[in-house]
Amino acid sequence: MNNLDLGFSSEEEVRPHSRRLARRRRKERRRRRRARIAATVAFLVVVVILGGTVWGGYQVYQKLTVVPDYKGRGTGRVMVQVQEQESLGSVGMKLEKRGVVKSAKAFEEAANENPDSYKVQPGHYQLRKRMAAKLALNRLLDPSAKVQWQITIPEGMRASKVGELLAKKTDIPLSKFHAAAKQPDKLGLPPSANDKIEGYLFPATYLFPPNATATSILRTMVQRYKQEELNLELKEQAKKRGLTIHQVVTLASLLEAEGKEKDFGKVSRVVYNRVDEGMKLQFDSTVTYALGRNHLKVTYEDLKVKSPYNTYKYKGLPPGPIDSPGKAALKAALNPTPGNWLYFVTTNPKTGETKFTDDPQEFQRFKNEYKRNS
Template sequence: MDFLVGSDDEGRSRRGSNTSSGRDSGGRRGRRRKRRRNRGGFLAPMLAIIVLLGGIGAAGFYGYTWVRDVMTPDDYTGQGSGEVVVEIKDGQNASDVAQTLQDQDVVKSVKAFVNAIAEAGKSSSLQPGEYTMRKQMAAAEAVKLLDPDKRLLERVTLKEGLRLVDTLKQLSEKTGKPLREFQQAARNVRELGLPPYAKSRLEGYAFPATYEITPKMSASEILTRMVDRFNQTADKDDLQGKAKALGHTPHEIMTIASIVQAESGTKEDMGKVARVVYNRLDLPMHLRMDSTVMYGLNKYGIESSSKDLESTSRYNTYKFEGLPPGPIANPGDDAIQAALNPTKGDWLYFVTTCPAKGITKFVKLESEFNVIKAEYESNKVNGC
């Protein structure tokens, strides 16, 4: 009994043990299957995300490449070859210049040049003029060649007091253009923009200054620029208003200014020379200016001979009263200012007693004039 009971207990014990073990084993297997299911549930979304991100990344790369290609303008590489002259006109901005460069096949696209000049910080530094460029240049290289210091131009300085014939000769010599082109342009005064009071004569109105002349400029364009410069000076000086206040026309003032320019030894003498002219005009007295006589004879010098004084030219102010028909040279602003603002004084005579040093003396009486004239004659022989 005890054995059986024991056996039964032992059997129950084993069965109970097996049952418990079965439950434990089944539980572990269930948990492992659950973990596998959980891992599978986590990995699947992760794989999907990776695939998705990979697709986005690829799309992003190709999208970036496409945007880059679209946004990056067409441009040549290198410094280009050959030679072409490009003109930047007054008032053109960077986009206008870029279009010109593209039209002449200097740069490949307008956008490339606009970007390059903006990156260089030179969009506002473009200067009108002509430039030597090359075909098919990188835009950045084209920007370098548009430096204002590299413009094709000739600086021509025309001094105050030059006669028109000498002005035209100097322009021809300094620009290489035929003299006849300037002579023809000077005759075609309607194209030059002369003021009405100039009486269709360029003499006196081709303003002396330094000019930047490009190879493409015609003789007419050059002379027009000189007249434009005169008009600017006339406006600045209020030539018409002040001439009226002085009881003269602007043309008469310019004639006086040209005499002042020709007769003055220094800038400081100009106001006094102008005063002598006005004082003589106010009297029944001839101007008696050697400079006007010489102009009428197409001669040069500071002293007229007895034969010169026999000239019947209207520019012979020893023979004809009043002012000559017009300017005898192209005066500068200082002479114009002197004609408009003569120095106060009662002088009627002056003599440049020492031309080498530009010494001029002014007197009122004819007896005093004879003294300073004798001084001049002595200095001619003995020096001063």
């Protein structure tokens, strides 16, 4: 060995060592790469699992916390009745049961959010199925959604005609009203009515629910009369006049049949004056009532009709009202206009002009004027 060999490897010795080192490095890189891939895959698996868990939890949370509710205006028609003093909670349960809202809770929340919810009134309402709770509440707050019969009974209408009008405006047969009128104990008639409805079906505009019956409708009208009787203090005022309530209502019905409202006071005075003088009233309206007619034209033969309502035949007031008097006529019956009149004639049927007098000859002239204008 020479000095040149000391501390040095030959070329053959260096090459195998380098190759082994390179192989180890490549293996290490492949191992680290596989480890990174495995870690990434594991991370993604965890993310997916956690994401699924979170999403599932969110869905459960939604189901547990979000109140079920429909969307939109709904379809079809549903009739729902809100009872007197019924709570909104009860209304919500009723709406859910009828398929209007998806849940009573949704309706309750809508009511809590709406400051006007307390204004929901009792009655029957036309709603839809599968409505958003908010829209269902708005519908209940809309007066136009109320289902009801609106019927106006005019002053001076006879009970027979009232029945016909009610039957026409409702789906209740006329026979039902006839039957109800024959059961005065169920109508709450005042003692002064003597079990007869004529004169005690107060003229006014009424709103009746669709489940109303003939009896309930007539009873409502009688109750309205009784309220007006109290308001006008008819009992006390009639007593001051030496009359009964029934006589006041009867007199008022004559005013409705014989004159216009502007003349009620004068016609009332004519009645008082003729009764005081012992004269017959001789009102055509009482004769046509006795005959069951609706027009005022009568013949001499008609004047002979045997009926206590025939004021050409009998003195004083007829035995009862001949129509339904309104408030103005009732007031005039108790407060006649001061005057000495004994006669009156509507001289111009077209304008309704009516002239009053206490002179028989002038009365005849008025009648001739009427004939010329007829």
